[in-house]
Amino acid sequence: xxxxxxxxxxxxxxxxxxxxxxxxxxxxxxxxxxxxxxxxxxxxxxxxxxxxxxxxxxxxxxxxxxxxxxxxxxxxxxxxxxxxxxxxxxxxxxxxxxxxxxxxxxxxxxxxxxxxxxxxxxxxxxxxxxxxxxxxxxxxxxxxxxxxxxxxxxxxxxxxxxxxxxxxxxxxxxxxxxxxxxxxxxxxxxxxxxxxxxxxxxxxxxxxxxxxxxxxxxxxxxxxxxxxxxxxxxxxxxxxxxxxxxxxxxxxxxxxxxxxxxxxxxxxxxxxxxxxxxxxxxxxxxxxxxxxxxxxxxxxxxxxxxxxxxxxxxxxxxxxxxxxxxxxxxxxxxxxxxxxxxxxxxxxxxxxxxxxxxxxxxxxxxxxxxxxxxxxxxxxxxxxxxxxxxxxxxxxxxxxxxxxxxxxxxxxxxx
Numbered sequence: 136x137x138x139x140x141x142x143x144x145x146x147x148x149x150x151x152x153x154x155x156x157x158x159x160x161x162x163x164x165x166x167x168x169x170x171x172x173x174x175x176x177x178x179x180x181x182x183x184x185x186x187x188x189x190x191x192x193x194x195x196x197x198x199x200x201x202x203x204x205x206x207x208x209x210x211x212x213x214x215x216x217x218x219x220x221x222x223x224x225x226x227x228x229x230x231x232x233x234x235x236x237x238x239x240x241x242x243x244x245x246x247x248x249x250x251x252x253x254x255x256x257x258x259x260x261x262x263x264x265x266x267x268x269x270x271x272x273x274x275x276x277x278x279x280x281x282x283x284x285x286x287x288x289x290x291x292x293x294x295x296x297x298x299x300x301x302x303x304x305x306x307x308x309x310x311x312x313x314x315x316x317x318x319x320x321x322x323x324x325x326x327x328x329x330x331x332x333x334x335x336x337x338x339x340x341x342x343x344x345x346x347x348x349x350x351x352x353x354x355x356x357x358x359x360x361x362x363x364x365x366x367x368x369x370x371x372x373x374x375x376x377x378x379x380x381x382x383x384x385x386x387x388x389x390x391x392x393x394x395x396x397x398x399x400x401x402x403x404x405x406x407x408x409x410x411x412x413x414x415x416x417x418x419x420x421x422x423x424x425x426x427x428x429x430x431x432x433x434x435x436x437x438x439x440x441x442x443x444x445x446x447x448x449x450x451x452x453x454x455x456x457x458x459x460x461x462x463x464x465x466x467x468x469x470x471x472x473x474x475x476x477x478x479x480x481x482x483x484x485x486x487x488x489x490x491x492x493x494x495x496x497x498x499x500x501x502x503x504x505x506x507x508x509x510x511x512x513x514x515x516x517x518x519x520x521x522x523x524x525x526x527x528x529x530x531x532x533x534x535x536x537x538x539x540x541x542x543x544x545x546x547x548x549x550x
Contacts (some may be wrong), residue, residue, distance in 0.1 A: 192435075192466065193223040193479030194512050195268060196505065199441065201230035201279065202486040202494050207252050207259075213502070214263045220506050221513035224266035226328060226481055227256075230490065231279040233271075235316055241283055242313070253320055268379070269317050272330035273310040273365045274299055274358075275384075278490035280309070291343065292336040297489065299334075301361035302342035311368055318372060325377065327369050329402075331362050332381030355388035359396040366401035378402035379434055386421065390428035399429035403478060406435055409442030411454045413461035415468075422472055432476040437462050439508045440501030441485025447496045450504040459508045463515060482508055 196217050198205070205213070217225065231244040234253070248256070260267045280286055281296035289306050291298040299306045318327065338347055338354045346357060366378045382404035385393065393399060406421050408414075425433055437459050440450045462480060469477050482505065485495055 192477045193266070194221055194509060195224040195226050195266075195479055195481045196222045196439075196509075197226040197228065197436075197481050197483040197485075198498075199228045199230075199484060199486040200232040201228065201490055203497055204232045204246070204248075204486070205498055207248070207255050210256060210259055214259045214265060216502070216506075217509075218263040218265055220509040222265060222482075222509055223479070224268060225260060226268045226270055228270040228328075228330075229317060230272075233317055233320075235313070237312075237316075239312060239316065241285060242280055244279075250320070257321070257323075266326075267321060267324060268326045268328055269321050269324060270328035270330060271310075271314050271317050273314065274301070274331045274361055275334035276330060276332065276489060280313075282490070291334075291340045295336060296491075297333075297335045298337060299361075300340050300342055301337075301357065302340070302346055307361075307364060310365060314365070314369060315372065318369070318376075322373075325375065326379055327376050328379040328405075329362075329365055329369065330381060331358075331365075332383050332407075334358060334384055353392075355392055356396070358384050359388065359393065359398055363396050363398050363401065366398060370401055379405055381436075382406050382421070382425075385425075390424050393425075393428035399431070403432040403434055404430060405481060406433060407481075407483070408436075408461075409438035409458060409483070410461075411457045413458060413465075415461055415465050418465050419468065419471075422469075422475065426472055426475045430475065432478050434478050434481060435462055435465065436481040436483055437508065438483045438485070439505040440498070441487075441495040442483065444495065445488050446493045448500075450496050450501045452504055452507060455504045455508055456511060459511045463512065480512065482512075 214225070231242055232247050233243070234247050234250055235242045257267060259265075275298050277299055278296045281290050281299070286309070287293070289300055289303050289309065290296060291300045299310070301307075314327075314329070318324070321327075337343065337358060343357065347354065350356060362380065362384075366380070369378050370376060378401055380402050385404055404425055406418060406425075408418065422433065437455075439455055441447070442458075443451055443454055466477065466480070469475075484498060484501055484505065486498070487494055
């Protein structure tokens with residue numbers, strides 16, 4: 136990959152600060168410096184057993200495909216890097232990049248992956264020991280669906296294309312069809328993420344108002360009814376598949392109401408927080424609430440890019456590092472909750488805040504941040520034995536990789 140003029144050379148770094156004994160950093164340097172060369176096609180394997188993640192909570196890299204989605208030839212380069220840096224899997228948020236067919240063909244982007252592309256992506260993941268988890272939104276963030284005139288009547292609020300009306304009979308049929316097509320394309324998937332975050336305007340349609348009038352105005356129960364219906368559909372469609380959903384819509388619902396719905400037997404919530412100074416005590420409160428609701432497992436979600444600004448151009452590295460150090464603190468506290476399992480952490484990399492907004496910083500720009508965050512999660516908080524590698528002193532950017540080796544030439548750790 137020719138770095139071009141964007142990655143312009145900064146002031147020359149002294150030779151004493153070298154990189155050695157690290158495939159992780161060498162891979163990162165090679166990714167930026169090696170010219171693109173044709174690679175032999177990846178051999179596709181017939182039905183293999185689902186991959187096992189490493190010991191302890193899994194580290195899953197989130198690829199948001201709703202804007203500037205990476206080409207398959209780029210995935211050939213970054214999947215090996217993900218694996219070498221400590222990732223156990225990839226969460227693919229398809230949006231309009233999935234090759235929907237039949238009645239759903241209209242949902243496809245003109246740049247959507249082909250079925251052959253997805254087969255190659257799956258093979259690349261297996262080759263690099265990365266477990267693939269597909270994500271299909273089933274409630275909120277459905278702009279890529281509800282923007283089409285054919286589906287205007289399924290909107291919760293007529294003027295906005297973000298959220299689905301859960302009471303219209305066509306709504307459940309639509310998302311079940313979407314989920315089915317993606318599941319059929321991922322027969323080996325052990326997990327399926329159904330999104331279900333930020334359901335804006337829920338309760339505002341006339342259908343919802345009528346339902347609320349008969350159900351004591353309980354918007355939380357309305358959300359749970361739809362979420363449970365889809366989670367049950369996913370688990371019944373294929374035995375052994377476990378469901379994940381974002382947790383923000385659950386935070387104001389009482390544990391008793393959640394337990395009554397039965398969601399705790401069908402899915403695991405993902406507690407997400409992308410802040411630099413995270414309220415770790417507040418996260419502990421959420422864990423306790425979900426434990427009380429009967430959930431047997433949970434996920435966490437950090438951000439390596441795309442969580443700091445709707446049109447961010449450059450990833451603020453210290454911000455993302457501090458977010459992950461906060462999550463490490465929370466992860467280390469899980470011994471206080473012995474009856475609830477931490478399945479893993481999703482390192483989110485948002486491309487857009489939603490379908491119609493501008494792009495956040497692009498994926499290639501976020502790769503150094505991802506490397507730093509994955510290594511932080513893999514090795515824990517630095518105890519003073521990390522090496523500082525300066526890519527550009529002029530921009531004052533330092534990427535810390537925990538190599539458990541002495542710092543060269545008297546340079547000291549500053550983390």
